[in-house]
Amino acid sequence: MTHDQAAHQAVDDILADQLTLMTLLAESAPASQVLAVAESIAKRASTESARGRLREQTLRVKDLLDRRARRDRDLSALFDTAKDLASLKDLTAILTAIAARCRELLGTDLAYLSLIDESGTETSIRVTDGTVSPLLQHLRLPLDVGVGGAVALTGMSHQSSDYLGDERLGHNDDVDSAVAAEGIRAILGVPLKVSGNLIGILFAAQRAPRTFAAEEVEMLSSLATLAALAIEKTQLIDRSREALVEVEGAHAVALEHQAAIDRSAAAHDLFTAIIFRGGGLEELATALHDVLGIPAVILDADGHVLASVGFHDHPRDLPAVPPRDPDAGIPATAREGAWTVIPIDAVHDRLGALALLHPELLSDVNGRIAARAATVAALLLFWRRSVAETSDRDRSAFLVDVVSRPAGVESDRPRPAAFANLPDGGAWHVYAIRSEAPERRLLAALTRQLSTNHMMHVRYADELIVAFWSPDRTVAASDLAPRLSDELGDDVTIGEATSPSGLGGLRGAYDEATVCLKTLVTLGRRRTGADRARLGVAGLLLSESRDLASFVTDRLGPVLEYDRRRGTDLILTLDAYFRAGRSLAETAQTLHVHPNTVTQRLARIDQLLGAGWRDSASALDVQLSLLIHTVIEGLDTT
Structure with missing residues (x-):
């Protein structure tokens, strides 16, 4: 290889190593791989100083990129947290989510959150995540104790790498016991603030000594800011909801009050209309x-x-009318x-x-x-x-005039207006009453029993005289007197008579009623009532008319009428029965019939006269009526 070719090859190798280095940095590769490539490049440097600077810069770039990647992850996590918190409406759910996210972001063993109570002197732990002991849950933390006290005092974050041994912090037994039960060593606390006011503290804790990095403190502080805003939003929603409930309640009360006013006004109108008409x-x-x-x-x-x-049905188990207290007001x-x-x-x-x-x-x-x-x-x-008292005075004056005039003298006083439309020949009845019961109660009870509004009364000669009109006498004095006695709790004795000619015959009816009353009192028959017919012999003796035929008719009329219609002779059987001393056998022998026949005839008489005719007092009336009937019949045939 020529020298030029070797030079070009060296340049290519350096470029390849640089490309590899940038790729590793871009991919956040482990520091060992980055340093290995950096060393390969540094070997080609001309001096040791250049090689050192290359390694240093490479590590600085690596650290910067790592921090940026971590910040991006943290921002993404905070963004996700904000979205999650925004979707929650319940305060407890929000606090629980914050504690869980705090533990996740910082990789701590546990996290918990406390809120300041209404007194402003302490906070109470509301939620925890990762705890193993119940002592920390719902613990109350004084604002001058522990990491939370330092946060509350300064309004800034605070941490302790080994809490129980940290003498810079205030301690108390309850908090230290809870920390020891959880095995907590390191604690980081950051404030939860709304509009600059501390509302609570967010804690991250580790069961091993740890110093939290500035980035971690910043991350937790950012999370606390989001948490405070979510808490404030939730509290505002809760207060708004409570206010809405109060408004709705006030509206409902107003509607109810208005409905009550409307009902009261409607009742007033109804009651007023009743009075006016x-x-x-x-x-x-x-x-x-x-x-x-x-x-x-x-x-x-x-x-x-x-x-x-x-x-x-009729109301039952009625309450008593309370007595009136004269000293009471309303x-x-x-x-x-x-x-x-x-x-x-x-x-x-x-x-x-x-x-x-x-x-x-x-x-x-x-x-x-x-x-x-x-x-x-x-x-x-x-x-x-x-109205009744005015009418009563008018009626009483009329009745006084009637009873105080001599017998046979008609009253020239006009009849009361209340009786103007009654037929003159109607059924007027007169009661002469003797009783110690209060007159007002006696009259009220009498009115209820008689069921009539056509009544007048007057106290005259120690007796209460009552005259009333009725189309038919539904209550006899003999039944009425014991009823009134029981109701009033006092003896009520009544003499009764009927006017044969309406108001014009009241004087005669009054005389007869008072005679009947005096007869009952004389005979000691209190708590009872009777007209002349029911008095029997006593009524006949006391009567001025001595009407013997009426006396016989009152006693034997049904039997005589039966014989007349049927062609029987029950009256003869009745006479023979008494003549034989009420012996069935002797009666049968006298009549030449079988005793069973006598029994059957007496049963028929029971149906006609009522079973009470055999009683001692009634039997005397019947025997006397038989005697008078025989005498009258004899006189008529001679």
Whole structure:
């Protein structure tokens, strides 16, 4: 090979080695390979100094390229982290992702993140990654202890290559115990800041001594910046969501309040309309039920139902009407079982109560609506009482005039307006009542039992005189007196009579009723009632008319009518039965019939007169009626 050719070959070899060197540098090849090629080139240098400079520059280029490659990887990792954090909405998920990425980027054994609490005096570890002991999880870190304390004090990153032996840092037993349990030696902490304010600390830790490079500190600081922004975004979203919930809640409250106002206004309009058109308690109870949707009942002062609505049947297990406390102010609503009870008061009198069947306490709005209904009920009851008292005075004056005039003298007083449309010949009944029960309660109970609005009453000569009109007398005094006695808890004794000629015959009916009452009292038959017919012999003796034929008809009328229609002679059997001392055998012998025939005839008489005719008192009336009937029949045939 010529000299020129050898020179050219040497140049080519150098160029080839340089190309190989640049390729290795570009591919981030290991330093040993780069140095091997660099040595090959350096051997051709003319001096040792040139060869040294070549090796030095080669290593500098290698290091620069490595750092740039690492920075590119770090930036790529940070970019990926930013994308991942942006997709997360939950704070815990974000914190967990940050800790995992921190451990991945720095290649540490574990990572954890703490946030400053509301007091600003300590942080609490929120998430960990790579821990093996539970002591570190949820540990509270005072701001003057450890690496975290140094970060909080300076606002800058801080590290310790061997934490437990680092006397520069503050220590406490809880933190040191947790660090020892994890086997942690080296710790790096960087601040999490939002708008310059420290909100937490991000930690990377190693279970072996380690000094973190500046690039690693910078990387973790960059990650902390991204983490702080993600945390701030999440907290802003959470606060926005909470604010939205508050706004929606306030809106819902406003709507509910407006609905309550609308319902209250609707109830007010309904109640006012009832007052103006003179409606009653049933209409009020129905309106209240329409507004509240709750079964309601209005009670009088004695606890009796005046109106009810919303019940499948009659309301049961009714609450008691609370007694009125004269020293109390506004009547208080009370709970009794499932009932809400609102007193109904007028001036100084308790008129009754409004009771609502509801398992829970009424809301404020519903409570005010119910209280307003109770006020309207008080107005209606008071108005009804006032009208009734005015009408009662008119009726009582008429009745006083009737009963105080001598018998046979017609009253010249005009009949009460309330009775203007009643037929003059209607069925007027008179009760003479003696009882120690309060008159108001007695009249209220009597009104309920009689189911009539056409009634007048007056206290006269120590008795309560009641006259009422009814198309048919549905309740006899004999049934009414014990009922009223039981209800009022006091003896109620009633004498009864019927006016044969409407209002014009009230005086005679009054006289007869008072005679019946006095007879019952004289005979000691309290807590009962009777008309003249039911008094039997006593009624006949006390009667001024001594109407014997009517007495016989009252006692034996059904038997006499049966004999007349059927052509039988049961009256003869009845007479023979008493003459034989109620002996069936002797009666049969007297009538020349079999005893079974007598038994059958007596059974028929039971059907006609009622089974009670054989009792001692009734039997006497029947025997006397038989005697009078025989005498009258004898007189008629002579």
